[in-house]
Every structure is written in C-alpha cells, then in structure tokens.
C-alpha cells in the first residue's frame with residue numbers, strides 16, 4: 667500500500683457532541699482512523715459508545731484551548747469543538763470565547779505542523795441578525811459585539827479570521843463551513859434548542875414554548891444531510907475561495923414549526939408565547955448556491971421526515987438511559 671492509499675487519519679475535535687459523533691460514525695464507516703478530542707463540556711460518552719471496541723477509534727479527553735494536543739501524523743482535522751446552543755454557550759461565556767479563539771488557534775497550528783487539511787465548523791451566527799436575506803457567504807453580517815450572544819458569534823468570527831490568517835501564512839488547506847440550524851437524534855433534550863424543546867414538550871404533553879410571536883424564521887437541516895456536506899467539503903479537491911454555507915434553504919416560521927410538531931405528534935399541548943431573548947435573529951435562510959456548485963451538495967431529508975426520525979429517537983429513550991455514559995476506555 668502506498669501512503670496515499672492508507673486509511674486517512676482524522677482528528678475530530680468535539681466528536682462526542684451531537685454533530686461530531688455523527689461525523690465520527692461517517693468517517694469510521696468509510697474505513698478511516700479517528701481520534702476524537704473532546705472535553706465533554708456538552709458532549710456525551712454514550713454518543714460514541716458503539717465505537718469503544720473499534721481499534722480505528724481513539725478518544726482523548728482534552729480541552730482544545732488549554733490541554734496539549736497529540737503530535738502524530740494527521741491527514742484531516744475537523745474542528746467542531748464549541749458549545750452550540752445559547753444556554754450552553756452563555757453559561758460560561760469566557761470559556762466559549764477561549765474555546766473558539768485559543769482552541770481553534772491550537773488546532774490550526776497542529777494542522778499546519780502536520781500538513782493536514784482543516785475544516786472549521788463555523789455558524790450562520792456570524793451573520794448575526796441579518797439585513798440580507800437569504801444569507802450569502804459574501805455578506806459580512808450584523809452582529810452585536812457586546813451582547814449576551816457575542817461570546818459565540820464573535821468567537822466564531824474571530825475563529826474564521828484566524829483560519830484565514832493561517833491559510834495565508836502557512837498555505838494551510840482550509841475549508842470553512844457556515845452551518846445553519848441542524849437537528850436530529852443525539853440532540854440534548856436540555857440544550858434549549860428549538861426543535862428538541864418543542865419535541866420533548868409535545869411528547870410529554872406539556873405546554874410548547876414559542877419565543878416572541880413565532881413569526882421569526884429558521885431553516886432546519888437534518889443531521890445526515892449536514893454530515894454529508896461536511897464530508898464533501900473536506901473531500902473536494904479544489905480548496906473553496908471562502909466559507910461555504912451548509913444548511914437547508916426550506917425556511918419555516920417558529921410558530922409553523924410548533925404547529926407541525928403538534929399535529930405530527932397528535933399532542934394536546936397548548937402553544938404558549940414567551941418574551942423573545944435579546945439579539946434573536948428575525949430571519950434565517952442560507953443561500954446554498956456555493957455548496958451546490960462546488961460540492962454538488964443539497965439537503966435531501968424533508969422537514970417532516972427528519973422530525974419524525976428525531977421524535978422516534980427521543981421516544982425510544984434517546985434522552986438518558988441508565989449506564990449509557992459508561993464509555994470506560996481510557997484516554998490515549
């Protein structure tokens with residue numbers, strides 16, 4: 667076997683989280699070797715339990731901002747390490763900022779030292795409360811730099827700046843994904859994201875909470891589509907000139923989403939309205955022309971199918987099973 671035929675060695679930072687664990691599944695299914703680096707700040711061991719006896723999978727419990735990272739041959743680095751939902755990233759805003767700035771810097775330097783290709787998981791939050799709709803990658807955004815979301819929004823913007831500085835200085839092979847709202851199995855029931863909130867409330871027959879009047883819109887991408895997009899972005903031979911939006915352009919109001927979930931689940935739950943949090947974006951829809959033309963990518967899973975799959979996962983006890991956090995393999 668020549669070197670380029672060897673299985674790829676891939677570092678996934680944040681691989682124990684919602685998106686990262688699905689990405690680890692996809693990489694291992696493709697025969698690659700995966701080193702997952704995660705601090706378990708918001709991730710869970712049970713997301714990776716199925717891989718604990720796979721010799722191609724290793725788990726290192728480490729904080730990308732403050733702990734040493736392993737020096738070894740790497741072909742690809744995916745950086746997904748960051749809390750992603752407002753209650754999680756606002757709980758310790760300084761830590762969120764440090765993860766995105768120091769942590770991303772540490773991973774970029776590691777990738778540059780080993781000549782690895784780098785995919786950064788950025789976010790639609792870099793567009794803030796956008797004045798341009800739908801959002802294209804050349805839009806610079808409308809972000810409150812001192813608000814309660816800034817630790818995440820500005821952290822991710824700073825991380826993008828670092829990425830492109832490393833690309834220019836070290837010819838790093840860089841790809842930046844601006845990810846829009848994604849949902850699916852392994853979302854945490856307690857993370858305050860709209861889809862998991864509404865699904866769990868509907869399942870339990872509780873009041874379904876909508877913030878504001880529910881006219882604000884989002885576009886929801888099912889997790890398998892998103893992971894396929896991240897893989898395509900990593901694999902495409904020609905390095906894209908700039909960030910690439912990954913998300914589902916099918917835009918829906920939050921009230922319509924709540925009604926769809928209520929109807930699908932035939933729940934008696936009432937929809938109640940609570941005050942809108944500060945700096946909440948009013949509209950969100952990706953322009954995915956760039957992903958279509960560069961990656962030949964577009965989402966395939968319709969919202970109703972994805973919601974049904976996610977609801978089934980929550981209904982099967984996806985939230986917490988006793989002993990499921992027992993991934994006991996020592997860190998390597």
Ligand SMILES: NC(=O)c1ccc[n+]([C@@H]2O[C@H](COP(=O)([O-])OP(=O)(O)OC[C@H]3O[C@@H](n4cnc5c(N)ncnc54)[C@H](O)[C@@H]3O)[C@@H](O)[C@H]2O)c1
Nearest residue numbers: 680682683684685705706707708709729730747748845848
């Ligand atoms: N899910 C979405 O809708 C969405 C949208 C836009 C962007 N993103 C981005 O995608 C990435 C993954 O999001 P997710 O939804 O899977 O979130 P998640 O919270 O489920 O996963 C994040 C993972 O990163 C780990 N982590 C956090 N800080 C760390 C640190 N300092 N060192 C090591 N590990 C750390 C967490 O423990 C967790 O396993 C994040 O970077 C997020 O900003 C997600």
